[in-house]
Amino acid sequence: MAEHKHGEMDITVQEETFAGFVSFTIKTCIAILVAVVILALVGA
Template identity: 50%
Template sequence: MAEHKHGTMNIETQERTFDGFLKMVTRATVVIVVGLVLLALING
């Protein structure tokens, strides 16, 4: 079995995926909040 050395794995792909996930969640949250505010104003 190969010897594992902590901190040597290439994690660029995982970091890009996580960054994309955070951007998607942030944008979706903003869209949902704006939609709720618009619904509240329309139904006032």
């Protein structure tokens, strides 16, 4: 079995995936908040 050495794995892809997930989550939250505000102003 291979010996584990902390900090040697290339995690570039995982970091990019996480950054994309965070960006998507923030944009989705903002879109939901905008929709709620518009619904509140329209009175639906």
